[in-house]
Amino acid sequence: MLTLHKLKLFRIVYEHGSFNRAAQSLYLAQSVVSQHIHDLEAALGARLFERTSRGIRPTAAGEVLYGYVGKVQALLGEAELAIGQLDTQAAPQLDVAATPGVSVYLLPSWLIPLRQARPNLTVNMQTMLTHEVVRDVLNGRVHLGFLEGDTDGLAQEALGRVRVREVCYRVVVPPTHPWAGRTSISPSELKGQAFIHRQPTSRARRWLEGALGQHGVTLRATAELDSPGAVKYAVLNGMGVSVLPDYAIEREAERGELRCLAIDGVSMTRPLLMVWDKRQPFTLVQRAFIGVLAEQVPELALLL
């Protein structure tokens, strides 16, 4: 049977060029992706991907289908917006919660196209810590939450989640710092540095300490601040060094106001997740927001 779900999944697979990566990005088992593509191929009577040893390559049929799926999804998105807009009811409201960095550096830019698509929509954003985001999402106090890191201990059964992007953390130093010309350091070199930390209750901090702790490194905190923005300005002002997510330091890195370094042998990425209460279906405003975000993050299209 041809279903929207399978078509959306096909699109994600096409864009990732791999069943495996598509499954990961969707938090699905790889076997499910395999099965659904197989079903699609049976339904259409044509092979959609050629399987090679490293990944896959779309066939001519796959290319054709991809074009049509894009059009279909665009059409359906348009339909939803049109239906939402003709309801001259009370102005809808979307409540979202996000962790400190996301709420400052990423969410605002996502809201701009949303306002264009839904001029009468009011968005209410709150910044809170990871566990508070989860709590408020599951309490129904906010419609969507944004946070970083895996949701390991966090109410797996009720919490819907999807990876919006991968966030890469880097050591940041001011241009006057001795490391300014380098591209990476060893973990142990961090030991003696004056380090600008997040506050101890921050999940980002615990994650960072865990990652470095595996290499026997304990950081010496010069300051403990409660947002990446505050940390960034501390580093800019020469208070010390820190580790910050890529999205927080893009502008300064381009201008040379901050220098970024990797840490040898330490994986410094973690996923940025959108989370919601999967016990309840999406409201229209949630769908509108997801639809807008899906233009930049194709994986999200599968949710609609």
Add this chain to the structure above:
Amino acid sequence: MLTLHKLKLFRIVYEHGSFNRAAQSLYLAQSVVSQHIHDLEAALGARLFERTSRGIRPTAAGEVLYGYVGKVQALLGEAELAIGQLDTQAAPQLDVAATPGVSVYLLPSWLIPLRQARPNLTVNMQTMLTHEVVRDVLNGRVHLGFLEGDTDGLAQEALGRVRVREVCYRVVVPPTHPWAGRTSISPSELKGQAFIHRQPTSRARRWLEGALGQHGVTLRATAELDSPGAVKYAVLNGMGVSVLPDYAIEREAERGELRCLAIDGVSMTRPLLMVWDKRQPFTLVQRAFIGVLAEQVPELALLL
């Protein structure tokens, strides 16, 4: 969740103006239609139909959605055809079976748009009796079957079926017959008439005898012929009267060469069904044919 299945169902409901009739036409329980429309309304955040005591009326949101669903279905149909046509494999073949009347009066006209849509397709049609149609469909010897009447004793579990249209049977007499000016007769008036019958193995005949038998009428067979066409020409030539399906006598009725009468108190309609083996998914050529037929019979669109 927004699914293609529900959207197709929505379209059928819209076109029938009734949950109940849509359910009947799709051989679904009414509760299922109700539930799915409800789900759609929840997913879109808008009521799609206003419920009135006699049927339903689409809301503004329903009208908007209907337009989009049509576009989406057209797009997907186009995609399937495009994918099917770019495979430069052997010319595909579609085998269909139909009962005598259908194979002569209805199927050929359905095949014309199919040839336009799929020029390289070869259609193989065989005329056979109802039970043979079912047998060959379930044996996989033909892809689709067409027959009249309910499939009561006929392998319900494996036989997919959908009502293509309702066939209305009428008493037919030549213009020289005493009944020629009338519009209906009573069942008992048929008793003494010279009646042109189908052969005893015909399901249509057994159905007719059963329907009239409930009114205590037994027909006197002047001839037993093995197709509606043969029966028609017998009547045209003054051999007697008969009962024939509407599609077989359209032209002659318009020209006045045959006169049609109802039988008071006797329901003379039965469904024309398309049947297939539902244990196996549709092939591409099956889908192409169904798609063509769906332009005249919207209910079929749900199958794709």
Add this chain to the structure above:
DNA sequence: AGTTGGTTATCGTAAAAACAGATAGCGCTC
């Protein structure tokens, strides 16, 4: 040649969705 790391395919089982059938409720008409 054997091993490792990457991929997709397939299997059995558990959770979720679709469905049928029965029933209730609602607004007409007679």
Add this chain to the structure above:
DNA sequence: GAGCGCTATCTGTTTTTACGATAACCAACT
């Protein structure tokens, strides 16, 4: 107010979807 035609809701069954483990495959590197 009884009957008819319609939609809504409930319960149990069937079908679909998803997971997790495993197999099979290929390339690259010992």
